[in-house]
Amino acid sequence: MPRLNTYSAPRSADVVVIGAGINGLAITREAAARGLHVVMIDRDDIAARTSAISTRLIHGGLKYLPRMEIPLVFESIRERNILLTTAPHLVLPYPMLIPFARWNKTPGWLMSCGLIVHDVLAIGKKLPLNRIVFSGRLKRDWPSVAKAGVKWGGLFQDAHVPVTERFATEIAIDADRHGATILTHTPVVSLLREGGRVAGVVYRDRVTGEERELRAPLVVNAAGPWVDSVLDLAGPHARKIGPTKGSHLVVDTFPGAPDTCIFFDSPQDGRPMFVLPWWDGRFMIGTTDLPYDGSIEDIAIDDDEVAYLLHSVNTIIPEAGLAPADVLWSYSGVRPLPYVADLKDPSSVSRDSEIIVHDGDASGLMTIIGGKYTTHRALGEQTLRKIEKALGMPREASPTREARFPGAPAETVARFRAEFIARSALPERSAARLADVYGALARPIEMLAASDPALAEVIDEESGAIAAEVLHAVREEGAVTLEDILLRRTVIALGSDVGLAAAPRAAAVLVAYAGWTPEQADAELARYRDSVRRFMPRALRAGTAPSGML
Structure with a gap:
């Protein structure tokens, strides 16, 4: 088995990736599998911050259909299929009921059409077809939802990764196996400059405390919500990240708890929400989506978010009767979304990713905006294309489209x-x-x-x-x-x-x-x-x- 080492003292690399979240991991794995010497560096651990606060879905892109983000839907479907094949021990089928409740923003007939259209777009998918759920089945299989007055709904066939922590660790192991160098608990303190361009980084050795230079023709800024902090090291720049806060609750099973995920519109503001059967019999409830301008270092849920999430669940499942005392724990963080001035509705911001290739004094630097677990591999591949171009390398097929995760068993x-x-x-x-x-x-x-x-x-x-x-x-x-x-x-x-x-x-x-x-x-x-x-x-x-x- 490959051993993952997270401490060394490299002096040079082909590419330095700042950030060991899901974006940085994907880019590091992709580039290392292509044969490049990559050093990934993070001031914390692997997937320790933003990548630790997701809803843990490998989502086929249904929620992007209303915004007509068809390329993102196609990409999500393709990447979900790839992950169901390459990481079958981590990525699992995850059907979700979508109740067509009276307070929904989108009428039930239109959601039904969306489920059919998604099946058409996903021809050849590795999951069953989506289904319309009529009153009889709803009362039989989701009686607690039927008691909320819901008459019908849809069953969307999706996937999830209940243990994203192991998912991220296995990507790191695979990158290491291909020759990547991974440095954790190692802060970047400045960018190196040479010939009027970025030429590497200076980092603080986690053992000795010394500052060390690490030279590379390309530096990829995949620092998530801290993207702007890294760009500050390069000089004045336009703001890139407009984080929104998301929080989840973790509870034990409760009266009326469903066997499948419930994907519904909050009765308070119409925001998409989930009740998610999760790990060892527990459930996740989430998520909020709030504009956020506070410190991104230590984020915790507040009482208003707890009340919002519990009220939403108690409305769609009236017998749940969940109260703050039922919350085992919670987790909160920020999404590294593109900055939008005077943002009123965070849900209106695209969840697609962006790769910025800087020029001028910031030549030699790339910055990643957005990103998510579902399409992480595609983002790594897209970034590699730009790396190949910058380094004058010929384009080759992605090595990760069929590469199985280290923990994937040979048998079923x-x-x-x-x-x-x-x-x-x-x-x-x-x-x-x-x-x-x-x-x-x-x-x-x-x-x-x-x-x-x-x-x-x-x-x-x-x-x-x-x-x-x-x-x-x-x-x-x-x-x-x-x-x-x-x-x-x-x-x-x-x-x-x-x-x-x-x-x-x-x-x-x-x-x-x-x-x-x-x-x-x-x-x-x-x-x-x-x-x-x-x-x-x-x-x-x-x-x-x-x-x-x-």
């Missing part, structure tokens, strides 16, 4: 899962978890657990996660901090208490096996506790977290 996912559980010496719950979270990359974790009985011990009762996962995250997947480990490698933090109960046990594993000192473990535990406060977990609000993590 169902067969792999069944065989892995059957032959594993681990308890069935832990073996099933490894197969579900890591796919084929579960095998080395299982081998590590077999090497030492202590590493096979469960450290998180809720998920069944074992100690070997924590050690594997540090040794093989480039994790540096406790947050990297719990939130973005093992995904233990997606549990009801955001990993607060498991954190001390994970730290103890690292003291015993990874060379952490007790002082380092204590410091990491304190940082982790402070970091997850942005999720406003009920365990902290109610004081039920372990005493050392309050």
Whole structure:
């Protein structure tokens, strides 16, 4: 299995990518697979900020039809098909009911036409056809929605990636396998200039604290909401990003909870919203879409957003009766959308991406605006075309259109899962978890657990996660901090208490096996506790977290 290293001291590259979110990952993977020496650099971890706050859909573009963004619809359908094939252990079919409620902005007959048109545009798709859901089936399969007075609706066949954290990690592993250099927790402090153009970056070494020069003929600014901060390093410029705030709630199952996603218009303002069956029996509710001009460093949901989201769900599912006390935790962030002056309706801003090739004093710099999980690979390919042109390289077919993710099993996912559980010496719950979270990359974790009985011990009762996962995250997947480990490698933090109960046990594993000192473990535990406060977990609000993590 390829080992992901996130620390080195490169001096030169063909391309430097600033930002390890989904855009930066896609560009790095694409260019590295093309044979270029790419260095991706981020002041935080892989997909740690904006890419960590998505609705986790691999969306076929239905919501772009009303705006007649047909190229984006086609692109979304194509990329969804590719991901269902290349990452079948991570990207799963995800049907969603669209209730044709009386308060909808778009009438039901027009939505029905949209579902039919989408099927026509998606001929050859890997999912079933969309369907109109009439009253009888609605009452049978979605009785809680029918009780809201909804008479009919549509069933849209879509896809989702419930664990985007592993999705991003596997892209990084694949990029590393193709020779990319990845530097995390490494801030860029300035841009290098030579001959009147951008010629690389200066970054701060995360171990020594020294400033190092990294030369490259091309620098790609894929910093998401921080795009303008990177451009500030190049000099005065027009504002590029107009972020909008999005927030989600996480709750346990509730009265009337649906078996499928519900994609509906909020009765308050008509904004598209979702009730999403998600992970380990929990649900996500989201999202808000608000103009935002505050600090983008530490963003948390506010009481008005909580009230808005809960009211919307309680209207479409009257028996839900959800209240703020039912919220396990929440997450918030900003979308890196194009700046629009005096923006009144954030939903009117296109979700398509843009690649800017700078000239003049900023020659040698490219900037990425927008982007999303569904079309990340296409954005990487489009950026590579511009990189090829800038470097005078011949154009070649994209190497990622058919390349499977590192964790994609050779057999079907169902067969792999069944065989892995059957032959594993681990308890069935832990073996099933490894197969579900890591796919084929579960095998080395299982081998590590077999090497030492202590590493096979469960450290998180809720998920069944074992100690070997924590050690594997540090040794093989480039994790540096406790947050990297719990939130973005093992995904233990997606549990009801955001990993607060498991954190001390994970730290103890690292003291015993990874060379952490007790002082380092204590410091990491304190940082982790402070970091997850942005999720406003009920365990902290109610004081039920372990005493050392309050």
